[in-house]
Amino acid sequence: MPENKQVEITNAQQQIAIEALGLNIHYGDFLAVNNIDLKIIKNKVTAIIGPSGCGKSTVLRAFNRMNDLVAAARVSGEILYQDINIYDPEIDPVEVRRKIGMVFQKPNPFPKSIYENVAWGARINGFSGNMDELVEESLQHAALWDEVKDKLDQSGLSLSGGQQQRLCIARTIAIKPDIILMDEPASALDPIATLRIEELIRSLSKDYTIIIVTHNMQQAARASDFTAFFSVDENRSGYLVEYGITDSLFTNPQEQITEDYITGRFG
Amino acid sequence: MQPQIATRWPLFDSIFHNDLVFQDWEENYSHTYLYFLNWLDLQFITSPQSSDVVRAGVRTAILGSIWTISIAILFAFPIGVGAAIYLEEYAEENTINRIIQTNINNLAGVPSIIYGMLGLTIFVRALEQITSGAMFGYGDPSTANGRTVLSAGLTLGILILPLLIINSQEAIKAVPNSLRFASLGLGATQWQTIWHHVLPGALPGILTGTILSISRAIGETAPMVVVGASTFITVDPDNAFSKFTTLPIQIYQWTARPQEEFRSLAAAAIIVLLFMLLSMNASAVILRNRFSRRK
Numbered sequence: 267m268p269e270n271k272q273v274e275i276t277n278a279q280q281q282i283a284i285e286a287l288g289l290n291i292h293y294g295d296f297l298a299v300n301n302i303d304l305k306i307i308k309n310k311v312t313a314i315i316g317p318s319g320c321g322k323s324t325v326l327r328a329f330n331r332m333n334d335l336v337a338a339a340r341v342s343g344e345i346l347y348q349d350i351n352i353y354d355p356e357i358d359p360v361e362v363r364r365k366i367g368m369v370f371q372k373p374n375p376f377p378k379s380i381y382e383n384v385a386w387g388a389r390i391n392g393f394s395g396n397m398d399e400l401v402e403e404s405l406q407h408a409a410l411w412d413e414v415k416d417k418l419d420q421s422g423l424s425l426s427g428g429q430q431q432r433l434c435i436a437r438t439i440a441i442k443p444d445i446i447l448m449d450e451p452a453s454a455l456d457p458i459a460t461l462r463i464e465e466l467i468r469s470l471s472k473d474y475t476i477i478i479v480t481h482n483m484q485q486a487a488r489a490s491d492f493t494a495f496f497s498v499d500e501n502r503s504g505y506l507v508e509y510g511i512t513d514s515l516f517t518n519p520q521e522q523i524t525e526d527y528i529t530g531r532f533g
Numbered sequence: 534m535q536p537q538i539a540t541r542w543p544l545f546d547s548i549f550h551n552d553l554v555f556q557d558w559e560e561n562y563s564h565t566y567l568y569f570l571n572w573l574d575l576q577f578i579t580s581p582q583s584s585d586v587v588r589a590g591v592r593t594a595i596l597g598s599i600w601t602i603s604i605a606i607l608f609a610f611p612i613g614v615g616a617a618i619y620l621e622e623y624a625e626e627n628t629i630n631r632i633i634q635t636n637i638n639n640l641a642g643v644p645s646i647i648y649g650m651l652g653l654t655i656f657v658r659a660l661e662q663i664t665s666g667a668m669f670g671y672g673d674p675s676t677a678n679g680r681t682v683l684s685a686g687l688t689l690g691i692l693i694l695p696l697l698i699i700n701s702q703e704a705i706k707a708v709p710n711s712l713r714f715a716s717l718g719l720g721a722t723q724w725q726t727i728w729h730h731v732l733p734g735a736l737p738g739i740l741t742g743t744i745l746s747i748s749r750a751i752g753e754t755a756p757m758v759v760v761g762a763s764t765f766i767t768v769d770p771d772n773a774f775s776k777f778t779t780l781p782i783q784i785y786q787w788t789a790r791p792q793e794e795f796r797s798l799a800a801a802a803i804i805v806l807l808f809m810l811l812s813m814n815a816s817a818v819i820l821r822n823r824f825s826r827r828k
Contacts, residue, residue: 370718
C-alpha cells in the first residue's frame with residue numbers, strides 16, 4: 267500500500283488501539299493473508315470489506331488469537347496491543363481474549379438463562395461486584411434490556427435471532443473489553459434487526475473500539491468511521507488494497523480496484 | 534415329618550392345561566395336597582441361595598451384581614470420560630493418537646472372555662495382595678485369594694471402558710463448535726470451556742453411553758466365570774473383598790442342575806435380571822430427559 271494512504275489516518279491525531287505489522291497468515295502451505303499493515307483507531311468503528319475469500323475474517327480472528335483454535339493456521343508478523351505483540355510466546359491467548367472480545371457471525375448464546383449468558387463471562391473473569399447491576403447495565407448497553415427485563419430466567423435460545431445477537435454483544439460488553447471484534451454480526455439477520463445492530467455499533471463506539479467485518483458495503487458506509495478494503499491477488503492470497511476514512515474511501519477511492527468493488531463491478 | 538414332593542407339573546401345563554393337571558392329580562396323587570407355587574415372589578428376591586429349591590433366592594446374586602457393577606462404574610466412568618475429553622479436546626492429530634483411537638475402537642469388539650482372562654491374570658493373580666484385601670487386613674483368611682468383588686468389578690470396568698470412551702467421545706463431538714468459540718472468545722480457559730459448556734452439553738449423551746455400558750456389564754457371564762465367581766455362596770457380599778456371585782452366574786448354575794425345578798428357579802431369576810436391566814434403562818432415559826429439558 268502506498269504511504270500516502272496511511273497519512274490521513276495517522277494525521278487524525280487519534281490514539282491507536284491495536285496495530286497489525288507485516289501480518290501473514292498461512293493455512294498449511296497456503297498463504298491466506300499477505301503482509302497486512304493496519305492501524306486501528308481507538309473508540310472508532312473500523313470496517314473490513316472485500317470479496318469472499320480475501321481473508322477479512324481471518325485477519326479479524328488474528329486480532330484476538332482465535333486463529334489459534336484452527337489447527338492448520340499459522341500467524342507470522344506482529345499485532346501490537348498496548349505496545350505488546352500479542353503473538354509473543356510469553357502472552358497467554360486467554361488474557362488477550364479478555365481484552366479483545368468477539369461477536370460471531372451466527373448468534374451463539376449459551377443454552378443457559380439470559381441472565382447467565384451475560385453473567386457467566388464476567389464471573390469466570392473474576393468479577394466480584396454487583397452482578398445484577400452488571401447484567402442490567404450490559405443489557406441496556408446492548409439495547410436489549412427493555413425486551414428481556416421481565417424474563418431474565420428464560421433461556422437465551424428462546425429469543426429471536428436479532429435479540430440473540432444483541433445478547434451476545436451484551437455478554438461481550440459484560441467482560442469490559444477494550445476492543446470488540448464483530449464477524450459479519452448482522453449477516454444472519456433480517457433488515458430491521460440489522461439496522462438495530464448497526465445503531466448499536468454506532469452507540470457502542472463511544473466506549474469501545476470496534477472492528478467489524480462485513481460483506482455489505484452499505485453497512486460499512488453507514489456504521490463505520492474507517493474502512494479497510496481487502497482483495498485477492500493472483501495467488502488467491504488476501505491483501506490490503508486501501509484503508510481510509512469511510513466517507514472518502516467510498517466517495518473518492520484511490521485505487522481502481524476499490525472503485526470497481528464499491529460500484530459493484532466485481533465481488 | 535417333612536413334607537415330601539410327590540410330583541410337579543411344568544408352568545406351561547399349569548397355565549394352559551389346568552384341567553389336565555387336576556385330572557392327573559385326582560387320578561394318581563389324590564392322597565396329596567396340590568399347590569400352585571409362584572416362583573417369583575418377595576421371598577425369592579430376599580432369600581439367599583439355598584440347595585432347597587423352595588427356599589432358594591437370589592438376594593446374594595443381586596447384591597453381588599450391584600457390588601461388581603458399582604465398582605466397575607466407579608472405576609471406568611472417570612477414566613472413560615477423562616480419556617474422551619483428552620481425545621476430543623486436547624489430543625493433536627498425530628500418528629500416536631490415531632493408533633490409540635483405532636485401538637479403542639478395536640477393544641470395544643474384543644470377546645468378553647478375553648477380558649476375563651486379563652482380569653484373572655492381573656487382578657486375581659498378580660494383584661492378589663490388593664484384591665484379596667490381605668494387604669489391608671480384610672478378607673477371609675481360609676480362602677484368601679483374589680477372587681473378590683473388587684477383581685470382578687475392575688474386570689468389568691476394563692470391559693466397558695472402550696464403550697464408555699467411544700460413547701462419551703460421540704457426545705462431546707455433538708457439542709457445537711460455536712459454543713466453544715463463544716466461551717473462548719469471552720476469555721474462558723480451555724478447561725472452563727470444557728467444564729461449563731462442553732460437559733453439560735455432552736452429559737445426556739455420556740449418561741446414555743454409561744447406562745448402555747452398565748447394561749452390557751450386568752449381563753456378562755463369561756468373564757465372571759473366569760475371574761472366579763462362586764457358584765454356590767450363601768453369604769452376602771458386604772465389602773469389596775467379599776466372595777461373590779452375580780445374577781447371570783446364578784442363572785447359569787441353576788440351569789446346569791439336574792433337578793428340573795431349578796430350571797423354574799432360573800426362569801424366575803431371568804425375569805429379575807430383565808427387570809433390573811429395564812428399570813435401569815428407564816431411569817437413564819428419565820435422567821437424560823430431565824437434563825435436556827433444563828437447557
